[in-house]
Amino acid sequence: MKITDMTLLEIIEGIQAKRFSEEEMVGSYLSRIGKLNPKLNAFLEISKPHAGIPVAVKDIIVTRGIKTTAGSIILEGFIPPYDATVVEKLLDQGMSVIGKTNCDEFAMGSSGENSAFGVTKNPWNLEMVPGGSSSGSAVAVAADLAVFALGTDTGGSIRQPASLCGVVGFKPSYGRVSRYGAIAMASSLDQIGPFTKTVSDAKQVLEWISGPDGYDSNCLNNLYKAGPALTDLKGVKVGVPKEYFGPPAGGGLDSGVEKVIKEAIKKLEELGAKVIEISLPHTEYGIAVYYIIMSSEVSSNLARFDGIRYGFDRGKFGAEAKRRIMLGTFSLSSGYYDQYFTKAAKVRSLIKRDFDQAFEECDVIVGPASPSVAWKIGEKINDPLKMYLSDAYTIPASLAGLPGLSVPCGFSSGLPVGLQILGKHSDDAKVLDVGEAYEMATDWRKEKPEI
Amino acid sequence: MNYEPVMGIEVHVELNTKSKMFCRCSTDYFGTQPNTHVCPVCLGLPGALPVINSEAINKCIQIGLALNCQINPVNYFERKNYFYPDLAKGFQISQLVLPVAVGGWLEVEDENGEKKKIRINRAHQEEDTGKLTHQGADTLIDFNRSGVPLVEIVTEPDFNSSYQVRDYAKKLQQIFRYLEVSEADMEKGDMRLEANVSVRPVGQKELPLYRVELKNINSFRFMVAAIEYEIKRQIAALERGEKLTQETRGWNEAKKETYLQRSKEEAHDYRYFPEPDLPELKIDTEQLIILKNRMPELPQRKIEIYTTQLGVREQDAKILADSKELAEFFETTLEHGQKHRVSTQEIANYIVNQKPDIEIVLPTQVIEEIKGKKVGRIEDEKELEKLAKQAIEENPQAVEAYKKGKTTAIQALIGTMMKLSSGRANADKAAQLLRILLE
Numbered sequence: 001m002k003i004t005d006m007t008l009l010e011i012i013e014g015i016q017a018k019r020f021s022e023e024e025m026v027g028s029y030l031s032r033i034g035k036l037n038p039k040l041n042a043f044l045e046i047s048k049p050h051a052g053i054p055v056a057v058k059d060i061i062v063t064r065g066i067k068t069t070a071g072s073i074i075l076e077g078f079i080p081p082y083d084a085t086v087v088e089k090l091l092d093q094g095m096s097v098i099g100k101t102n103c104d105e106f107a108m109g110s111s112g113e114n115s116a117f118g119v120t121k122n123p124w125n126l127e128m129v130p131g132g133s134s135s136g137s138a139v140a141v142a143a144d145l146a147v148f149a150l151g152t153d154t155g156g157s158i159r160q161p162a163s164l165c166g167v168v169g170f171k172p173s174y175g176r177v178s179r180y181g182a183i184a185m186a187s188s189l190d191q192i193g194p195f196t197k198t199v200s201d202a203k204q205v206l207e208w209i210s211g212p213d214g215y216d217s218n219c220l221n222n223l224y225k226a227g228p229a230l231t232d233l234k235g236v237k238v239g240v241p242k243e244y245f246g247p248p249a250g251g252g253l254d255s256g257v258e259k260v261i262k263e264a265i266k267k268l269e270e271l272g273a274k275v276i277e278i279s280l281p282h283t284e285y286g287i288a289v290y291y292i293i294m295s296s297e298v299s300s301n302l303a304r305f306d307g308i309r310y311g312f313d314r315g316k317f318g319a320e321a322k323r324r325i326m327l328g329t330f331s332l333s334s335g336y337y338d339q340y341f342t343k344a345a346k347v348r349s350l351i352k353r354d355f356d357q358a359f360e361e362c363d364v365i366v367g368p369a370s371p372s373v374a375w376k377i378g379e380k381i382n383d384p385l386k387m388y389l390s391d392a393y394t395i396p397a398s399l400a401g402l403p404g405l406s407v408p409c410g411f412s413s414g415l416p417v418g419l420q421i422l423g424k425h426s427d428d429a430k431v432l433d434v435g436e437a438y439e440m441a442t443d444w445r446k447e448k449p450e451i
Numbered sequence: 452m453n454y455e456p457v458m459g460i461e462v463h464v465e466l467n468t469k470s471k472m473f474c475r476c477s478t479d480y481f482g483t484q485p486n487t488h489v490c491p492v493c494l495g496l497p498g499a500l501p502v503i504n505s506e507a508i509n510k511c512i513q514i515g516l517a518l519n520c521q522i523n524p525v526n527y528f529e530r531k532n533y534f535y536p537d538l539a540k541g542f543q544i545s546q547l548v549l550p551v552a553v554g555g556w557l558e559v560e561d562e563n564g565e566k567k568k569i570r571i572n573r574a575h576q577e578e579d580t581g582k583l584t585h586q587g588a589d590t591l592i593d594f595n596r597s598g599v600p601l602v603e604i605v606t607e608p609d610f611n612s613s614y615q616v617r618d619y620a621k622k623l624q625q626i627f628r629y630l631e632v633s634e635a636d637m638e639k640g641d642m643r644l645e646a647n648v649s650v651r652p653v654g655q656k657e658l659p660l661y662r663v664e665l666k667n668i669n670s671f672r673f674m675v676a677a678i679e680y681e682i683k684r685q686i687a688a689l690e691r692g693e694k695l696t697q698e699t700r701g702w703n704e705a706k707k708e709t710y711l712q713r714s715k716e717e718a719h720d721y722r723y724f725p726e727p728d729l730p731e732l733k734i735d736t737e738q739l740i741i742l743k744n745r746m747p748e749l750p751q752r753k754i755e756i757y758t759t760q761l762g763v764r765e766q767d768a769k770i771l772a773d774s775k776e777l778a779e780f781f782e783t784t785l786e787h788g789q790k791h792r793v794s795t796q797e798i799a800n801y802i803v804n805q806k807p808d809i810e811i812v813l814p815t816q817v818i819e820e821i822k823g824k825k826v827g828r829i830e831d832e833k834e835l836e837k838l839a840k841q842a843i844e845e846n847p848q849a850v851e852a853y854k855k856g857k858t859t860a861i862q863a864l865i866g867t868m869m870k871l872s873s874g875r876a877n878a879d880k881a882a883q884l885l886r887i888l889l890e
Contacts, residue, residue: 062498070497082491084498183497187727216500217729297727300532303541304495308592332532332722341724 003028004144005448008201011053011147022051029054029098033145036451041120042139043099044069052096056146058137059100060107061192062181063087070183071103071115071133073316074305084181085216086150086192086209093208098146101136105318106302107152107185109133110160110390113381114320121377122165123449124415128374131161131390134195138165141195143451148205149195154185155290156369156394158193159406163369163418166408166447168196168435171394172206173426174401176224180215186297189290189398198445199407199436200229206428224428230437234272238434239362240265243283244393252389254372256412261368264409264419264438268366271441273434278361280354285347286395287388291324292331292344293399299328323384352400355422364434365422368393369406373415393420403428407435408444416447454650454689456682457659458610462623464602464633465579465641466510471598472578473501473544480595481639493598495539500728507600508551508576508732510632512742514602515552515574517626517749524734526551528576528726533719536590537581539597547723550575551732557622558751562614569619570607577601602632608647608658613678620644620671625750629775637670644674648681650689664699665709677702681709753778761785763799770803777802777809784814793821829875832884835868838876839884842867853889861885 003025006014014020026049037043044059045067057063060070062080064087069075087097104114112120112135120135122128123143130139134151138161141149151158153171162169170193177192184190194205203226212219245258269275302325307313317325331340358365371392380387397404402425406418419438423431439445471478474492491499515522526549530542555571581597583590604623610616624642627635635642645666649659663681668674681700688695699713750772757768771781781802788798801807801821829835842864843850852860861882868881 062496068497075497078497080496080498082496082498179498180500181498184500215502217502296724300530300542300722300724303532303534304497304539306534306536306541308536309494309539310496329722332724334720334722337722337724 004032006147007197008053008147008204009198015053022053026051026054026096026098029144029146032143033099036143036145039121039126039451040123040139040143040145041118042101042136042143042145044071044102044117044136046099047097049096049098052091052094054098054146055090055095056099056101056137056140056149057087057097058103058134058149058151060103060133060152060183060185061087061150062183063097063100066097066100068100068183069117070106071117072105072318072321073116074307074311074314076116076312078310082181084192085178085213087181089209099140101134101140101149101151103136103151104133104157105321106183106298107133107154107157107190108298108320108324110156110387111135111375111377111380112161113377114318116318119377122374122415123451124166125374126451127376128415129164129377131164131370131374133157134161134169137195138162138167138169141165141167141197142449144448148197148201150192150209151195152182152185152190152192153394153398153404154189154191155294155398156391158195159369159394159404159418159420160390162195162406163420164374164416166416166418166444166449168194168199168202168408168439168445169369169406169418170194170196170202170206170432171398171404172210172224173220173403173423173428175218175220176206176403176426176428177210178213178216178219180213184297184301186294187301188297189294199405199432199439202405203432203436206432220426222426227429227433229440230433232272233268233434233437236273236364236434237362238265238268238273238275239278239358239365240275241280241283241358241365241367242277243280244367248284252371252392253368254412257368257370257372257417260410260412260417261366261419265366267409267441268434268438271437276362278358278365280351280358280365280396282347282351282354283392283396286351286399287392289344289347289351290391290395290399291327291388292340293348295324295328296331296341297328299325299332320384348399351396355396355400355402355424359424363423363427363430367420369418369420370394373412373417397422401425403431405431405435407439408447409438409442410444411447452690453653454686455653456611456613456678457608457649457651458616458678459608459647459662460606460610460616460619461645461647462604462620463643463645464514464604464623464627464635466507466600466602467631467633467641468504468506468510468600470504470506472504472507472576472600473598476598478599480599483595485591485593485595488595489597493539494594495541495597501544501726503729503732504600508734509742510600510630511551511574511576511602512734512739513630513746514604514627514632515555516743516746517630518552518555518557518571518574518604520552520555520571520574522552522734522739523549524736525549525731526734527731528729529723530726531577531721531723533721535580536592537583537594537597539581539594543578543580544726544729545577545603546575551734557619559610559615559618559622561612561618567609567611567615569609569615572605572607574602574604577603608649613675613682616646616678617671617675620674622750625773629747629749631775640669644668644671646674646678648678648685649695650682650685659695661695661697663695663697663709666699666701666712668702673702673704676704676707677709680707684709747775750778757799761795763795767799767803771799780809780814784817787814787818788821791818791822793818797821829872830877830880832880835876835880835884836888838868838871839864839881839888841871842885843888850889861889
C-alpha cells in the first residue's frame, strides 16, 4: 500500500513496525503535494518538515513561525508568535505541520470561493467546489496530501466540506477543544475539529487535541477518551427528524442525496439500531438565527484588524466579510438590538430545546450533512442567500453546541455524500462510535478520487 | 434666578493584582520599557482569548462592600465595542446590565460640615486600555497597561458642591488604600476622575436635560477648579438665554478654563452584548463571607469609634484614621499607653501635633516621649538649690578639687544633681547655681 494511502492508525503502526522511516513518510507526502497542489490549491503554505506525522492545518489556526493568513489579504505575510493549543498538543504527540490550508476568508463561506488566494478544487471533479469554509483541509485529506487535517466548524465548516469531499469530518461539542489560537469568527459557535480518512482516526485525533488548557474559559471539564469500536448498533436509538425531508426546512434537499441518506439509515437499522421519527420543529429558523448571532459576533471579533499592530488596512476585507460585518453591526445597534440579536438568542434557545426533547427519545440524530453534492465553481457565489442555505442541516447543531460527524455514505451523480450524525452535548463518544460502526460495515472509505 | 449644581462622579481605579485582568502578564509596568508586559491576549492578537483573574474580582467585591453595595450573586461581562488605537481588540471587556456591585452609598461633607449620603449606582469590573504618547507628528502606543484590571464606580447625580466632590474623591482614595486594592495615586494614573456637571434652577426636582462631562483631569485640585469654573460658565450661559447641550470638556490649567473636546453628535453606540468568551460569574455566599471577614475596619468606622467611644475630637480622629498604617500605630500606642497610664487624649494630641515618623518611631517610644515631656524639666531655683546643696554634701572630694582650681570637677556635682532628679534638672541652671554656692 502506498504510504500516502494510509490512515493515521496504519501510519502509526507502520512507523512502530519500522516498515518505513519518518523521513520517507514525510517525503512521500511532500512529493504528492508538489505534484497535486498546483491543481488543487489546497495549501497556501507548505512548511517542509523532516519528521513527524504530517498534519495539514487550516490557515485560520495560528502556527508559530509559519505564515497564517485566514484566507485573507488582511493577514498576508502575518507570522504568528505563538501556536494554537491544538497545534502544541499535536506537536507534543510527535506530529508536524506539513502546511497551512486554504479556506474562505476568516472562515466565512460554504464553498471555498471566498478565499483571497483562489478557490480550492474538489479532487472528485476539479470544476466543482470542495465546500467551505475548511476547503483546503477537506481536500488535503481527500487527495491524500496529509495524513489528517484540522479545520474549524462554526455553522458547518467541517461537516459540509467533509461531505462534499468524501472524507470524515467531526465538529466536537462546544467546549470540547480549546479555541485558543483559532482566529475567532463566532465565539459562541466556533470549534476546531479533525478531517480524517476514517472515523477511527478521528477518535484518536480528538483524544489528542481535546481538553481544558487554561486559556479558553469555555472548555468542558470532563475529558474525551477514545473507547473500543462497537461491533453493532444494538440498543442504539437513531432519531430521524421529519423536518429534514421536505419543505419548509428540507425543501432544498436534492433527491439523489435523499436516496443515499435513506440507504445509509437503513444500514444503521441492519446493524441493530432502532430508527425512530422525531421532530425538531424550529429547524427552519436555524439559518436566520445563525446569520444574526454569527455575524454579530463576527463584527466584534474582526474589529481587532485595524492594521495598527499587524495586518493591512481594513479596506482590504473581501465582499463576504464586509457583508457579515455590516449585518452584525446592524443587529447589535441601538434600536435594533432587541428585535434582532436578542430575538435570535431567544429562538436559539428554542432550537436547543428541540434537541433536548428529541434526545429524550433517541441517542443520536441522523440526516444529510449537505442538501446537495458539490456544485460548480461560480454557480452560487453571486447569490449569498442561496449560498447560506447550504448550511441548513449543519447550523442547528452549531447553535446548540452539539457534537456532529459527517461520514462518507455513498455517491450521487458521481460525487460524495456524507451522513451527518449528531449527539447530545458532551456525548462525542457516542457520535463517533456510531459513525465508526457504520464505516466498518461499509467500504466508502476505500474510495479515492482520481486526480 | 438662582441655580444649583447637579453632579455625578465616575471613578476608575487600577487594581494592584499581580496579573492583568484577563491574562497572566504582570501589572507591575510603571517605569518599564514599553510593550514588555504583553502577550497575545492583551495585545489582541488573532486567536487570543480572555481568562478571568479571580483575585481582581475579589478586590472588586471588596470595593463594593466598602461602599455598602449589594453584590450580585450572578453577574456577567459584556463587550463595549468602539475603535481607538489603544484598544487592542476593538472592544473593551466590561460590565453593563448585571455588574458585580450595585446600590451603595458613601457619606460626604460639604464646606459647612453638613453631611450627605451620595448614592453609588454601581461598581463594576473592566480592563484598561493601552497608553498613547504623542511625539511630534507621531503617536506611539504602549500596551503594557492594556488589560490591567479596573474597577469603575459611578454615583447618582447627588453632588451639589465641589467640596463634596473633593471629599468623595479623598474618601474613596482612603478606602482603596485601606483595602490595599490599589495605591490610588492620581499622578500615576491608578485613580482617575470624571465629573458630569449640570445646573438647574433651585427648587427644580427634575434633572437637567444635558450634562457636561469633564474628563482627562489628573489631580483633585484641577478637578475642583474645573468643576467650579464649569458651574459658573453654565450659569452665565443660561442667564444669557443660551441652551446648553451634551458635551465633553477638558481643563486648561494655563488658561484656568474648561474647553470643548467632543459634542453630542459624536456620542457612541457601543453595541454592548454579553461576552461570549467568558462564562457568567457566580459569587457564592461562602466566598462572600470569606471576603467580608477579610475586610479591614474602614476609616469611617474608625472615626466613629475614636469620637464616640474614645472621646477623641472629630478633626483629630480624621487625621488619625487618614491611613490604615497611622490608625494602627495610634491603636497600638493606646494599648501601650494603658500600661503606663498615659491617656488617649495625650496620645492623640502627641501624634496629631508632633507628627512622628511612624516608619521609624515605635509606639513604645512615643509613650516614653510623652512620659518624659509630661513630667518636664525642673526650672524652679529653690528646688534646684536644694538639689545643689545635696550634691555638694555628697561629693566632698569634688568640692575640694573644684576649690583648688579644677573646674571640671563641677561635672561630678551636676551628675549627682541629675541622678537625684531623675534627669529632670535643667543642667545649665544647675551649673550656674553650683558655681554660686561654691564660691
